Amino acid sequence: MKEKIRVGFEGDFQFKEIEIAAGDPAPWDPSQKFSVLGGRVPRLDGKVKATGEAKYPSDVRLPGMLYARILRCPYAAATVKSIDLVPGRTSPGVKAALALAEPGEKMRFAGQEVAAVAADTPERADDAIRAIKVVYEPRPFVVGIDAAKKPDAPLVFEGKAETKSSAGEVESRAKSLPRNGNVLGPRSTVRGNVEDGFRKADKVVETTYTTQVQTHTALETHGLMAHWEGDELTVYASTQGIFIMRDELAESLKIPVAKVRVLTEYMGGGFGAKFGPRVEGVAAARLAKMAGAPVRLFLERKEEQTATGNRPSSVQTIKLGATKDGKLTAMQLTVYGTGGTNGGTGTSGPIKNVYACENLKVEEYDVFTNAGPSTAMRAPGHPQGAFALEAAMDELALALGMDPLELRLKNDPSAVRREQFRVGAEKIGWKDRDARRKTNDPEVFRGVGFGAAVWYNTGDTGPRATVHIHRDGSTEVEHGGQDLGTGARTMIAIVAAEELGVPLENVSVSMGDTRLPFGPDSGGSAMTPSTAPTIRRAAYQAKLGLAKAIAREWKVAPESVSVANGRVKGKGDSKLDVSWAEACKLLPSQGVSATAERADNHEDAWKRFTTGAQFAEVLVDTATGKVKVERVVAIHDCGVPINVLTTESQIQGGVLQGVSYALYEDRVLDRGSGRMLNPNVEQYKIAGALDCPQIDVTLVSVWDGINNTNSVGIGEPSTVPTAAAIGNAVSHALGARITKIPITPEVVFAAIQSGPGGRS
Amino acid sequence: MSDDELKSGFTRRDLVRGTLVGAIAVGAGTKVVAAETGAIGPGPVPLELKINGTVQKLSVEPRVTLVSALRDRLGMTGTKSVCGRGACGSCTVLIDGKAVCSCLTLAHEVGGREITTIEGLAADGRLSAVQQAFIEADALQCGYCTSGMIMSCKVLLDSNPKPNRDQIRAAVAGNLCRCGTYPHVFDAMERVSGVRTAESAPEGPDPRRLPADRDAFRDDPRVAAAILEVLADEEGLA
Helix, strand or coil, X not given: CEEEEEEEECCEEEEEEEECCCCCCCCCCCCXXXXXXXXXXXXXXXXXXXXXXXCCHHHCCCCCCEEEEEEECCCCCEEEEEEECHHHHCCCCEEEEEECCCCCCEECCXXXXXXXXXXXXXXXXXXXXXXXXEEEEECCCCXXXXXXXXXXXXXXXXXXXXXXXXXXXXXXXXCCCCEECCEEEEEXXXXXXXXXXXXXXXXXXXXXXXXXXXXXXXXXCCEEEEEEECCEEEEEECXXXXXXXXXXXXXXXXXXXXXXXXXXXXXXXXXXXXXXXXXXXXXXXXXXXXXXCCEEEECCHHHHHHHCCCECCEEEEEEEEECCCCCEEEEEEEEEECECCECCCCCCHHHHHCCCCCCEEEEEEEECCCCCCCCCCCCCCHHHHHHHHHHHHHHXXXXXXXXXXXXXXXXXXXXXXXXXXXXXXXXXXXXXXXXXXXXXXXXXXXXXXXXXXXXXXXXXXXXXXXXXXXXXXXXXXXXXXXXXXXXXXXXXHHHHHHHHCCCHHHEEEECCXXXXXXXXXXXXXXXXXHHHHHHHXXXXXXXXXXXXXXXXXXXXXXXXXXXXXXXXXXXXXCCCXXXXXXXXXXXXXXXXXXXXXXXXXXXXXXXXXXXXXXXXXXXXXXXXXXXXXXXXXXXEECECCCEHHHHHHHHHHHHHHHHXXXXXXXXXXXXXXXXXXXXXXXXXXXXXXXHCCEEEXXXXXXXXXXXXXXXXXXXXXXXXXXXXXXXXXXXXXXXXXXXXXXXXXXXXXXXXXXXXXXXX | CCHHHHHHCCCHHHHHHCCECCHHHCCCCCCCECCCCCEECCCCEXXXXXXXXXXXXXXXXXXXXXXXXXXXXXXXXXXXXXXXXXXXXXXEEEECCEEEECCCCEHHHHCCCEEECHHHCCECCECCHHHHHHHHCCCCCCCCCHHHHHHHHHHHHHHCXXXXXXXXXXXXXXXXXXXXXXXXXXXXXXXXXXXXXXXXXXXXXXXXXXXXXXHHHCCCHHHHHHHHHHHHHHCCCC
16 A cells, blocks of 8 residues: 655655555654653663563573583694593583584684583583693684785685684675685775776875774673473573574574574673574583583683674775865775684775765775684674774865865765754864863863764564453563563563553563564664564554454444544444443453564665764873763664663663773784783773763654654664764874774874874 | 591592681581681582571582572572673672672672672562662663672662762772663662752653754644644643
8 A cells, every 4th residue: 555654854854655565554654642652761671680580591590400611722723633521521510521623623713612511510510621631733823914914824714714603704695705815805895986086086085094803792691501301492592683593503403493492581782792502502502412401501701702703803994085175086995804713894884875975995805813703793894984984084174174074064965964963063062172172281182073873774574573452451562582681672562552552561571582473683773673663563453453343342343443542432423432441341352462574664774874973072181191081972863762761771882882992992812822811801991980971862863664663773873983983082182193993092192193293 | 548538528638729718707517627727628518698688508619609609509690790800890799788799709708797689679579769760760771780780889878878970980980881871870879869850860852853944844734733732732732
């Protein structure tokens, strides 16, 4: 059915004709008055989290359970000559032991899995791991990206590049890329002709920017509890995707998917690293089978930091050209990144998708090193890409003698983001930033900078949900997806309550169980735009079912019965007007249920960019080199926000991870041994309460009409531009360009020494 | 191996390897004690822990940490274990009213002392003010740091019922949160301390507000109707 809907944002709406699938409600109109949606709703699981009652997967304890541990390779590169499990298997309290590598197998990073044991206490499992005898033949290795690029560097992969199980996505796609030693690539993107573009430019800037390896550092480590009953496996997993977990476990264990059940009621953070069972998950299931007892295998912190994934490093050379009136004529990016034994290190998202330029050339290379494999991390490629792009844009503005904000406004094709830039500039006090550079302390300077966010409406088909309306008026939503801490459970309840027209307390939500209707992964900021429209559709259909049932009771046509705002009314007869509860009493004993599958997007959602702008104000002490982020103004498009309170929380979190990435975090590998030197949280620094700036969040609602709730995800865009904004703010404070993160005192001093002093 | 060693089930060498703990730890019921050194273990040794006012009996090796005793032996999993080395604060519990990292504390060190965990904060099922404020201010996301964060906040409030923001920051400086809940933790604590009430808390912008440029949409009857409703709301006419 074709329908005209309104799309756009405050101040800029247009009508648009879309095709609406049968059984799907039309997207909410901007004039819609919501009763609960769009408010500030405390999350439904807040109480169990604040009291310690919430049972996370790592909290599950079963009778007779065992504790498992993994033995890891201490060498950055080695060949396993032999593994003697017997001393481990016969160690006190041990019930099962398992080799995870074979003699002759090549180990490619320090921390790779070699063996696992399960014992009756955690301490005895530790003892057993130490007892296992492994003989290794160490091989030459390389951990630095520059060293790995050299022609005579030790090869991380002699043959085809391979990684273990679900560590991430190495090039398995159709087209194979050229390989030269440890260097894979380039993946190329070309639009127009950059040579022509640079010839037309009045100013050209070119600089190389570097970013570090960041680890996810979720507080709950990877792991699961595996429990067999006969040939059926139940696992309690800390995962962002219970259905992937189920399918991959079944595949690895060669058992039917129908025999595996995965439960994730709560989980302690993922940030992109927790998909699939990985080596440890499969090991736990196998140990449990061998021991005939439930096995709990959760990693120790040092394993988590070393082996479970990371955001790759990057060395990005960006060249930009523009005419003297500030129109971009060419953009070029060449990037080398290392994701250890994994690829996928590209950073081109921002340069391709933020500013408009007809001439673009991108070449992305993966450099393999003997280090833990990268995996998806909150907006893969984007924070690093944004850091380099926005620094280069500021440099270009400087070369042109133009206000950096004006340069952005001239080249940003997104009306929403241009508005976000203006709002942010106003809030941070962009105009008088130079006047505020000096502080009372002659050695401390204030700086202001900003950056743009881009992400994508990643909502997709697949999810299903069931909504039940019971005779007592209570309602229930069943949806398999998991809540990794974003507030998904509350989002689901809000959408159902809004569509049904009942109070939030009326709705119970069951989720995080593969026995429930299929739910999406919590990744790619896809959960909300995938799930919310599914819930709304199921609720809409349940509501129609209620109307139909009541119409039968009232002996009127179903179309004449309306359900809204807690009342059920018959058209044209004022006596046919009862409360929700009274209407539900008229239902048959089975109540009303509807199961719906998410409708298709109304247009290609990936082309609908999710925008944002962040402005940072920093203080830089030129005597100590220390940077303090005082304030971040974050303006984000989050579609039509379903819960403003949790959306705000998530944006604050994205900003804080960005602050942490910009200033503190850095995985350090020892060149001598190849081992990680800071696999902990006291030397691998993440931002704490004392580092937390004031964060002002502004939401700009955008009705894109792509799904029936106009929803998009906010997890990823909220961390894309933070490091870029801080890098530009520090550069503004110093009058010298920061080209590297984390911005440690050393980086600040290097910038002061190299920078053109005449900038201030 | 001598008869004595056989009877006690461990060797002298094992005994020397056993963990040395203070006299307090070797509480009533502890049988496996080397008289000359005060060392106990290395096997399981009986222990009584007084947790949230209730005495819990268990038998654990001297090397078992308090957090493991709570989580792995007593099933009290509200207290989380994250870094295992006292750097993140997730395992914070109170010993005689003072915040300690239970991952750096041996269970046998605290026999007989008053241990308070997150499970002990809600008296008779009634949430403490700090717990209630955490929920209302959304000072928790994944929630894995929350138990420790709340315990640190409780310690601060016990000594200072009206902390300012700097004191709040300092109190939770040792509690790492990866989701980035700190701003809402500060909000929650300011609600408790009365600096900020739920009513006075600055609301985020209302993203539902209608276009600033209302005239642009007067032609659309639906918009015009909605604008009238909003205007009525704003003028208190609704």
